[in-house]
Amino acid sequence: MPFDHFLTRRILKSTYVCEVKILAGEAGTDYKPLIEPYRQMRGGIIEALHALMRAYHFIPPKALKDLAKAFRMTEAEVYGVASFYSYFTTKEQGAYVIRVCRSAPCHLENAQGVMELLEKELGIHAGQTTEDGKFTLEWTECVGQCAHAPVYTINREPVTEPKNVFSEQIPLLLEQLRQN
Amino acid sequence: MNILLDGRPEEALRIHAYMLRGGYQGLKRARQTPPQQVIEEIKSSGLRGRGGAGFPTGLKLSFIPQQEDTPRYIICNLDEGEPGTYKDRTLCEHVPHKLVEGLAICAYAIQATQAFIYCRAEYPYLVDVLKQAINQAKQENLLENLDIELRMGAGAYVCGEESALIESIEGHRGNPRFKPPYPAGQGLWQQPTVVLNVETLCNVPFILREGADAFSSVGTPDYPGTKLITLNGDVEHRGCFEVTTGTPIKEIIETVGGGVRQGRALKAIQVGGSSGGFLKASQIDTPLDFAALQKAGGSLGSGAILVLDETRDMVDLCFNIADFYRKESCGKCLPCREGCYRGWQIIRKIQQHQANQQDVENLFLLLDVMKETALCGLGQSFYLPIQSCITLFEEEFQAKLRTEVGGGERIS
Numbered sequence: 001m002p003f004d005h006f007l008t009r010r011i012l013k014s015t016y017v018c019e020v021k022i023l024a025g026e027a028g029t030d031y032k033p034l035i036e037p038y039r040q041m042r043g044g045i046i047e048a049l050h051a052l053m054r055a056y057h058f059i060p061p062k063a064l065k066d067l068a069k070a071f072r073m074t075e076a077e078v079y080g081v082a083s084f085y086s087y088f089t090t091k092e093q094g095a096y097v098i099r100v101c102r103s104a105p106c107h108l109e110n111a112q113g114v115m116e117l118l119e120k121e122l123g124i125h126a127g128q129t130t131e132d133g134k135f136t137l138e139w140t141e142c143v144g145q146c147a148h149a150p151v152y153t154i155n156r157e158p159v160t161e162p163k164n165v166f167s168e169q170i171p172l173l174l175e176q177l178r179q180n
Numbered sequence: 181m182n183i184l185l186d187g188r189p190e191e192a193l194r195i196h197a198y199m200l201r202g203g204y205q206g207l208k209r210a211r212q213t214p215p216q217q218v219i220e221e222i223k224s225s226g227l228r229g230r231g232g233a234g235f236p237t238g239l240k241l242s243f244i245p246q247q248e249d250t251p252r253y254i255i256c257n258l259d260e261g262e263p264g265t266y267k268d269r270t271l272c273e274h275v276p277h278k279l280v281e282g283l284a285i286c287a288y289a290i291q292a293t294q295a296f297i298y299c300r301a302e303y304p305y306l307v308d309v310l311k312q313a314i315n316q317a318k319q320e321n322l323l324e325n326l327d328i329e330l331r332m333g334a335g336a337y338v339c340g341e342e343s344a345l346i347e348s349i350e351g352h353r354g355n356p357r358f359k360p361p362y363p364a365g366q367g368l369w370q371q372p373t374v375v376l377n378v379e380t381l382c383n384v385p386f387i388l389r390e391g392a393d394a395f396s397s398v399g400t401p402d403y404p405g406t407k408l409i410t411l412n413g414d415v416e417h418r419g420c421f422e423v424t425t426g427t428p429i430k431e432i433i434e435t436v437g438g439g440v441r442q443g444r445a446l447k448a449i450q451v452g453g454s455s456g457g458f459l460k461a462s463q464i465d466t467p468l469d470f471a472a473l474q475k476a477g478g479s480l481g482s483g484a485i486l487v488l489d490e491t492r493d494m495v496d497l498c499f500n501i502a503d504f505y506r507k508e509s510c511g512k513c514l515p516c517r518e519g520c521y522r523g524w525q526i527i528r529k530i531q532q533h534q535a536n537q538q539d540v541e542n543l544f545l546l547l548d549v550m551k552e553t554a555l556c557g558l559g560q561s562f563y564l565p566i567q568s569c570i571t572l573f574e575e576e577f578q579a580k581l582r583t584e585v586g587g588g589e590r591i592s
Contacts, residue, residue, distance in 0.1 A: 042351075043349050046351055071351070086335035105263065105412040144269050147418040148418075
């Protein structure tokens, strides 16, 4: 079956995938401007963490301190929130986070094979990031695209259907993302 | 009959097309009657929650105290994490205005001026759709003083549980709360709160527009209306479909789903996602109804139907489900935190041909304890899929057990 060529275009045009300009989070960085818009919002810490994830793709240690001050919480509490949710991480991630769904409907459609293929293409194992900092590969639970299982998402943009997921075009797509 | 999916997806964000189909008339009618009467109307329609628990919606709304001085909140639960379920996503993509209208009607019924939509992190593409729909409704002056705010989840299955969802909106870890107090008394920021599923809310405009009787005359008397089902696994046509409740599951698989793929024989189905029970091929005459499925040893749950053909390995699937629970347990209560892990360990042992009969008995004991003592629905529902899978496909599990005596220790 032919590869869905709209897929490449969709992935490359997706705002979640490509408007990624990862900023380097360093010791001296001031995270307050990013946090500020959410400071007055009740329960805004989740939104602030989302903003940090969008900008840095992880929650840098100093950002935890800034969040604690802004939301009048202890650092431990902030870390508790940041580490609870699977879309937040305090570990550095690649520019493209590829999440392979492993829930039952995808599992039945050879999710393991999808993971092995991506592991081979990227030269890393599930849970790791490539050395060039471009790709992070990990397992995830149901992303709600089960009708088109198996599924993985590139920065939350779904790649679906066996013909696409197992396509020979996938290495080309990954290469294009690498160059991006 | 289509109560929910009656619009074309390309018209999703055309508010006038929606209004021509009778959209926002339910809201208009609601506002012409006292809030109490709106609740009565929903009560008499017999609408029950579509998220999985099946709690009567009118009753839930009536628990909100009536005095007007305290703030109260209404939350739409768009955190459908149940594996195999994507009905709420489909509704938001096809009929977002129905959700906004349902939310506005229920907000009016409990006199709330602040509503939240808690959208799961996996659906970032719904944010734009919903924001546009809300803005369109605002421009048409349909929302009056109601403010609808969108909040994003961040990837936690347990946040589909209402009190965990409330914790998450408050900016905490998504740990479920002890109940009582229930959200209707002390919910979001300790104020009266009602949490409703997307599909439940989307049913409300029809009830208010056409009347409670029109709704309750559809489907089974116990669980009236239609149900969105998501058909997955080994069927010819997978997808999200609207089905009148009471339709036999066999008919759904054969007519809507086009039968089992590649002409293979049916082995089992699992209704209700990974927290639902399994049914054998001989049980698929069971109607799609809350009580009937419970009686058959399954559950309706979220309405996901996973179809399994004769080639499927049930031990492997059982292990996958246990693995899901082990990862998604939030860790607040011991029965679930430890139980999911130990249960997963035993099933892995079975899969690796290392377990014996005693291990299986221990697993059943563990499941019983978890069902009785876990804090929230996550830990309690570990019981159903695992227990039904092992009971119905005993021979497959038995074939993997070690027969020699010794090894496993009795834990009670």
